[in-house]
Amino acid sequence: MRYRILGPMEIEASENGGAPRSCTPHAAKLRVVLATLLVRANEVVSVESLIDELWQDAPPRTAMTTLQVYVSQLRKLLDGADPGHGRAALLTRRPGYLLRVGKDELDATVFESLHERGRRALEADDHANASELQRRAIALWRGPLLSDTPHGTLLDTASVRLAEARTTALDQRIRADLQLGRHRELIAELQSVTAEQPLREEFHAHLMVALYRTGRQADALRVHARLRRTLVDELGIEPGPGLRRLHQRILDGDAALLRPRAASKAPPPPRPVAPPAPVVALPPADQAFTGRTGELTELEGLLRDAPPGASVVVTGMPGTGKTALAVEAAHRMADAFPDGRLFLDLRPGPGAGRPLAPAEAMARLLRRAGGDPHITSDAAELEDSWHRLLTGRRVLLLLDNAASEAQIRPLLPVTAGSTAIITSRRLPAGLAGMRPLVLGPLGEAESAALIGGSTEAAELCGRLPLALRVAAAQLAARPHWTPASLAVRLREESTRLDALRAGDLDVRERLLAAYESCPAPERRAFRLLSLLPPGDPFGPEPAAAVLDTDPAGVLDDLADAHLLTTHDGRYRLPPLLRLLAAERLAAEEPPETVRAATRRMCDTYAAAAESAQAAPDRPTLVRLVRTAYDAALWAQTIRLADALTDHLETHAAWQDWESTHTLALDAAARCGDLAARARMLRSLGDLAWQHRHLDRAAEFYGRARRAAETADDREEYGRALVGLAELRLDTGATTEAAALLRPALAALTAPSPAHPRARYEARRALALLALQSDTPHTPDHPDSARTHFTACLDLATTLHDPRLEAYARRSLRTLPAPSPTAVEIRPGLWRLRRGGTLADRSCP
Structure with a gap:
């Protein structure tokens, strides 16, 4: 891509050296957005700045949405010119957007580089070179900056700055020409x-x-x-x-x-840099290095086949062993790089707040390679000396803990024979020729083998190489420990990160360094995401709930930093990182913020469960009932339990049914919700009946009846009466059952029909009553039962519930043709009713 803004905007793309094709946007607003991103190339431009540039003091109410549309159109425009370029170059970065531009792609950047080199040449009395460099810089101008694009404050400022730089370049070129006698x-x-x-x-x-x-x-x-x-x-x-x-x-x-x-003066001849003897400046090989066989083979292959200017970037979440893998590969590749293998850690030194500057990094590399110990501090001279040293040589450079493309770009070999391994938490996507190798957790068998074969301990370590190394060190230092006892120590989440520390190996410290290197919006999102159910992949909706904002940009940023994993549009917080996020949440977020985020999350999951066509994720919802209860979110506790009821009954999840509805019953009592209390009591009565705890079921149904009556909840009142009636039918007390069913049916049909499920239960009870009746005035009880079971079938069809429909069909098939005695029918009642509450997949 070629971006020209020193005059009218011109954007060109060329494929495989072919003729350039123009892809300059025609719409004025699109040009404004692109121009603003270009004058601040490789920097984040805030949404607020872009809106100000587009509309000055009168933005429309839809400004944010319209800006997003413009950005999407620009991505498509750039993708159309160079497939994939738009998505790779125009990035969402909080609090706005960033356009990645190579150093030779933007004419303004080339101008400033030539101008600066010309200034240095003039100061060094190298007038011929100064004149030529400034002449080339000025020649890039085709008119006033972005002369065909409307300007706001930001573009006006850039225009003044660059116009003044052009004037200065002209002044310096004329000075040089005068000194040359022209x-x-x-x-x-x-x-x-x-x-x-x-x-x-x-x-x-x-x-x-x-x-x-x-x-x-x-x-x-x-x-x-x-x-x-x-x-x-x-x-x-x-x-x-x-x-x-x-x-x-x-x-x-x-x-x-x-x-x-x-x-x-002609430029002084460069001070010769004597080619140093082959030098190896690597950390010692780790004698305990094991595993990563596939990744090591892939890395060696990438290094041996690297074309000129290419480099390999090893990236992944903190603690995955990026440095260990890179060092191991460097030690194994002496034959491929006989002139040297150099290691440099680019992290800030103790007490330093900023990453190592490129000039200081080059000075250190030159010294390690045997260069002049009194190296100049001039960045341009350092870069020149460094690349002349590499010319014609085969050197492997290992740049550890890179912070950004700008930090490492001047260091990278550009000639054939030499290449670099870069380790970084973020993939430096703006580097030309970059070849990524992403590390994840170790495999299950490989992880367990490192700590005595304990699969549980390996999983509790997240199969993270650093955590596994700490665990192995603890086992080696304490012979009385076993892998099983280590697993017991790691089970407690609140102390797991404390346990994963051995000497100067500290898992928490490594994870914390990655967290603290992120901008504030990413750190806040990382903390709040720890509220989501552990281990579960999540989409944008739950993330939006806890963050209370559109999460798209920040989720991708966290994935870029390898603090989240992502696959098929879903994200996951790895186990040990989730523990760190929960720690930081407790330490840094106000309790009211956490409670509000938890409420939004519970409501989001409940709404999804209520509307889902597929079965809900039962383990997640069960955990969330406990989460809501522990946060004293009574309404959310009840709502989640309600959303689970049918699923728990269908799948006979007795333990989860009891635990969730007991919590919801207490929540209803605490918030004074009598209707919810009636629902939970009736549901727990159904559960007790399933287990044939008939006295307990009767107690629950009776309490549900009283709560519903107080709450004036006719539907729950009727359902509680149906439950009591069916208990009477179990004991053969048909008269009492009939006395209960009459008011139950009235409650469920007047003044308006109740929910079809409630009416289904009433009809089922009436059918069972008809089958069990042996009084003289009901000789047609099989026909009456058939009428009620037919009504059940109609209601099940309305509910779209195959289980209830199958029960109704099976009951109709089992109705006796002749009129058997009550004694013959009663033993079948338990089987009939139980069949109506368990999953039945045998639909006819």
Whole structure:
């Protein structure tokens, strides 16, 4: 890609060296967004700044959404020019967006680089090089900055800055040309420049010198007189002291002014850097290194086949052994890199707040490679010396703990034969030729083998190499410990990170360093995500609930930092990182923030369970009932338990049924919700009936009846009566059952019909009553039962419940043709009713 903003905007892409194709956006608003990102290339531009640039002081109410549309359109535009480029280059980065641009892709960046090199050459009296560099820099300008794009405050500021830099570059080029004796060629250009910029004293001074050197002393004096009149008339000031001294020297006919101050000096020959002897400056090989066989083979292959300018980036979550793998590979590859293998840790030193600067990194590498111990501090000279040292040599560079592309780009070998391994928590996607190797947890068998074969202990360590190494060290240091006893110590979540420390190996410290390296919005999101159910992958909706904002950008940022794993649009917080996140949540977030986030999360999961067509995730919802209860979120405790009821009954999840509904019953009592109390009591009555704890079931149904009556909840009142009636049917007390079913049916049908499930239960009870009745006035009880079971079938169809439908069909098939006695029918009642409450997949 080529971005040109020094004039009208021009964006070009070329494929495989072919002719460039224009992909400049036509819409003015799109140009504004792209222009703003380009003048701040490789920096995050806030959403607020972009909105200000687009609409100044009058943004529409839909400004945020419209900006997102513009960004999406720009990504598509860039993808269309260069497939994949838009997604890779235009990134969402809190609190806005970042456009990744290579150092040679943007004309403004190239201009500033040439201008700076020209300035240094001029200071070194290398006039020929200074003139050429500044000439090349100025030639990049095709007109005023972004002349075809509307400007807001940010673009206006950039325009002023770059225009001033262009003027300075022109001044420095003319200075260099004067020192090269090119005064005749400069006169016409300087007359034009002074006419365009009548108040710039430096250009008038250059014109006076050029005229004087060609024998036009009077013209030189007239230039001064004209400038003086302009300054006095327009600004009321006299020319500055430098111009006054020049004027006096011309009046005096100063002969020294007729020739350049000094002959142009050719650039001093670079100080020869003697090729050092082969040097190995690596950390010692780890004699205990085991595992990662596949990754080690892949890394060695990438290094041996690396094309010129390519590098391998080893990345992954903290503690995955990135450095250990890179060091092991470097030790194994002496044959491929006979001229040297150098290691450099790029982390900040003790007490330093910033990562190691590229200039200091190059100085250290040069010293380690046997270079001059009195190396210059000039960054350009250091870079030149470093790359001349690598030229023609086969050197492997290991750059550990890289912080950014800007930090490592000047260090990377660019010639054939040498390459680099980079370890970084984030993938430096902006590096050209970067080849990634992402490390995850170890495999199950490999992890268990490292700590005596304990699969449980390995899983509790998250199969994280650092944690496994600590655990193995503890077993070795304490012979009386066993892998099983270690697993017992690691089971307690609140002390697990404390337990994973041995000497200077500290899992918490390593994870904490990764957390603290993240920006504040990422750290906050990381903390709050620990509230989500442990171990479960989650999508954007639960994340949005706990974060109370659109999570798309920050989730990707955390995945880029390897603090989350991601697959198929879902995310997961690895076990040990979740423990750290929970610690930081308790330490850094106010309790009211945590409680509010927990409430939103529980509501989100409950709503999903209530509306889902598929079966809910029972283990997750069961855990959330406890979470809500522990947070004193009574309404959420009840709602989650309600959402689980049918699923728990269908799958005979007796223990979960009892635990969740007991908590919800207590929550209903605590918040005074009588209707919810009636539901939970009736549900617990159903559970007791399933276990044939009939006295306990009767107690629950009776309490549910009283609570529903007090709450004026006719549906739960009727369902409680149905439960009591069916208990009477179990004992053959049909008269009592009938007395209970009459008011139950009235409650469930008037003044309006109850939920179909409640009416289903009533019809089922009436059918069972009809089958059990042996009184003389009901000789047609099988026909009556058939009527009720048919109604059950209709209601089950309405409910779209295959289980209830199957029960109704089976009951209809088992109805006797002749009229058997009650004694013959009663033994079948338990089987019939139990079949209606368990999962039945035998639909006809």
